[in-house]
Amino acid sequence: MALLEVKDLSAGYENGYVVENISFSLKDGEFLSILGRNGSGKSTLMKALQGLLKNASGLITVDGEDISSLKVRHLAKKIAYVPQIFSFSFEFSVMETVLMGRYIHQGRLGGISSSDSRIVEEVMSLAQIEHLKDKKIAHLSGGERQRVFIARALAQDTPFLFLDEPSSHLDISYQVEIYQILKRLQEEKGKTILSTEHNINLVIPYSQRLMFLKEGKVIALGEPEKLITKENIKEVFEADVEIRENIHSKLPEISLIPKAGEKS
Amino acid sequence: MKTTVKKLRLLLVLLILLAAGFLISLLQGPVETNFHDLWNLIINNDSTFRTIFIDLRLSRALLAFLVGASLSLSGAILQGYFQNPMAGPFVVGVSSGASFGAVLCIYLGLNIRIIGFSVQSIFAFASGFAIVSLVYLLSQRKGVFKVETLLLTGIAAGALASALTSFMIFLKADSFEQAVFWLLGSFALSDWNQITAVLPYFFLCFIIAQWLAKDMNLLVLGDDVAQSLGCPVSSVRKIFLALSTFLAASSVSVSGIIGFVGLIVPHWIRILIGPDHRYLFLFSSLTGGIFLLYSDLLARTLLQGELPIGIITAVVGAPFFIYLLSQRK
Numbered sequence: 001m002a003l004l005e006v007k008d009l010s011a012g013y014e015n016g017y018v019v020e021n022i023s024f025s026l027k028d029g030e031f032l033s034i035l036g037r038n039g040s041g042k043s044t045l046m047k048a049l050q051g052l053l054k055n056a057s058g059l060i061t062v063d064g065e066d067i068s069s070l071k072v073r074h075l076a077k078k079i080a081y082v083p084q085i086f087s088f089s090f091e092f093s094v095m096e097t098v099l100m101g102r103y104i105h106q107g108r109l110g111g112i113s114s115s116d117s118r119i120v121e122e123v124m125s126l127a128q129i130e131h132l133k134d135k136k137i138a139h140l141s142g143g144e145r146q147r148v149f150i151a152r153a154l155a156q157d158t159p160f161l162f163l164d165e166p167s168s169h170l171d172i173s174y175q176v177e178i179y180q181i182l183k184r185l186q187e188e189k190g191k192t193i194l195s196t197e198h199n200i201n202l203v204i205p206y207s208q209r210l211m212f213l214k215e216g217k218v219i220a221l222g223e224p225e226k227l228i229t230k231e232n233i234k235e236v237f238e239a240d241v242e243i244r245e246n247i248h249s250k251l252p253e254i255s256l257i258p259k260a261g262e263k264s
Numbered sequence: 265m266k267t268t269v270k271k272l273r274l275l276l277v278l279l280i281l282l283a284a285g286f287l288i289s290l291l292q293g294p295v296e297t298n299f300h301d302l303w304n305l306i307i308n309n310d311s312t313f314r315t316i317f318i319d320l321r322l323s324r325a326l327l328a329f330l331v332g333a334s335l336s337l338s339g340a341i342l343q344g345y346f347q348n349p350m351a352g353p354f355v356v357g358v359s360s361g362a363s364f365g366a367v368l369c370i371y372l373g374l375n376i377r378i379i380g381f382s383v384q385s386i387f388a389f390a391s392g393f394a395i396v397s398l399v400y401l402l403s404q405r406k407g408v409f410k411v412e413t414l415l416l417t418g419i420a421a422g423a424l425a426s427a428l429t430s431f432m433i434f435l436k437a438d439s440f441e442q443a444v445f446w447l448l449g450s451f452a453l454s455d456w457n458q459i460t461a462v463l464p465y466f467f468l469c470f471i472i473a474q475w476l477a478k479d480m481n482l483l484v485l486g487d488d489v490a491q492s493l494g495c496p497v498s499s500v501r502k503i504f505l506a507l508s509t510f511l512a513a514s515s516v517s518v519s520g521i522i523g524f525v526g527l528i529v530p531h532w533i534r535i536l537i538g539p540d541h542r543y544l545f546l547f548s549s550l551t552g553g554i555f556l557l558y559s560d561l562l563a564r565t566l567l568q569g570e571l572p573i574g575i576i577t578a579v580v581g582a583p584f585f586i587y588l589l590s591q592r593k
Binding site for chain 1: 344347348349474475476478481482484485486488489491492493494495496497534538539540
């Protein structure tokens with residue numbers, strides 16, 4: 001049973017809080033997407049939830065344990081993280097990168113155990129990257145790279161999986177592919193997934209709940225069917241939209257309205 | 265498995281080069297000696313050339329090897345620490361800082377030892393550490409290092425430290441040789457005491473670095489990612505910064521500034537065997553030691569007199585550094 005609870009979380013950097021008074025809980029096995037404009041505090045919240053920010057107040061518990069009292073190594077066995085930006089100063093191979101997810105389960109000097117190789121094999125097949133095993137990370141496409149980082153997070157073997165804008169910089173087919181993989185992980189592996197995103201339509205079919213973030217505060221939290229309204233989108237994204245039903249999923253979907261005077 | 269074979273093959277080549285390097289170092293010198301003399305010393309305990317073989321040549325070769333290994337290990341650590349394959353003890357300014365500390369100590373006439381540590385190496389460590397901390401603070405923004413700022417601050421801080429070192433030498437130097445020693449490096453004054461001033465630090469730092477090698481693999485991915493993968497970033501960073509400074513400072517206090525070793529060796533090893541620090545630390549140390557062993561051989565045989573070894577490493581290292589800069593995208 002995995003449970004993450006957040007009470008009155010405020011967090012930011014040296015010059016002050018970016019997100020304020022955030023309270024919510026993440027239920028076992030659910031997929032929650034955090035939506036908001038650029039600069040609304042999505043990435044900051046993502047970091048704060050893992051105790052990565054020093055300037056933070058409030059309480060975050062994972063399975064009843066306060067994360068600020070947990071050892072880094074212990075927390076890394078609970079929450080795995082797929083970051084948005086990655087530097088390529090050093091050319092690790094795909095295999096080496098995925099194996100780093102196993103470090104927390106290995107001794108300092110010990111090699112790869114049989115369970116390590118079994119898990120690495122399994123997560124590489126889940127992320128569909130077996131064929132890239134010996135390639136260098138820097139030589140991969142954006143979509144392949146994202147799948148490698150998902151595989152590394154899976155290798156950590158944690159109940160929680162956090163992703164920061166997993167679809168950014170990817171073209172449409174890769175975006176859908178990533179979310180298909182996440183859906184499989186949720187259904188087959190029972191992962192509890194928290195993800196930030198700015199593409200609203202992309203996440204609606206996959207998320208049990210949405211969180212709307214604006215200027216560091218939670219504006220709304222609930223099921224997509226209830227939250228996707230003209231008024232909410234106007235409020236959160238400051239964009240005029242129509243809501244219609246997607247002909248395949250029967251779920252709500254937003255449709256942009258061009259602003260008056262911008263006709264070409 | 266292919267990579268394991270590659271590493272073993274490289275290890276074999278390095279061990280052969282190491283043995284050959286030591287043998288040539290023992291036989292080469294102003295006094296004519298041959299293999300037979302060496303054989304007599306080892307097997308028949310014939311002490312005719314004992315001083316020359318053991319106290320002069322062996323100590324010098326061993327010191328060159330240890331300093332090369334220390335500088336390269338320091339470079340390998342700094343490159344990981346700054347997430348940048350162009351860092352190194354010389355480029356980041358640690359070497360110049362340490363040299364300043366060592367010369368300051370001589371200038372003030374503080375030639376004493378406190379519980380086994382010479383005051384000179386403490387000074388060298390402290391000022392090297394001050395420089396690297398300054399460069400660290402100036403070159404990072406929110407945990408991300410900008411290469412340009414890193415290199416420029418390192419060069420500026422290093423130039424300042426070198427200028428102050430030169431000034432003190434100018435005011436007080438007994439000889440021109442002393443100035444050359446501190447600014448361009450030399451093993452001409454090596455003896456067994458200096459080996460004891462480097463050897464324990466090198467082994468201690470090497471063992472700790474090897475112990476934390478997996479953490480370094482995570483650290484190069486950026487602090488947030490490293491922590492999410494289970495690396496206690498802030499304490500690991502402190503330890504690595506201390507190790508790299510210790511290695512550079514102990515090297516500088518016995519041999520002056522020898523540039524570029526710590527930059528080119530780990531960089532080249534990374535190209536050969538990849539960026540996994542569990543192997544990078546070991547292979548960089550070994551290769552750096554061999555590189556300085558042969559550089560010192562050149563330094564003392566190329567011309568009639570002694571050539572400062574820093575000239576040789578710079579002649580090899582500077583073009584390589586320029587090549588690296590030109591390869592950046």
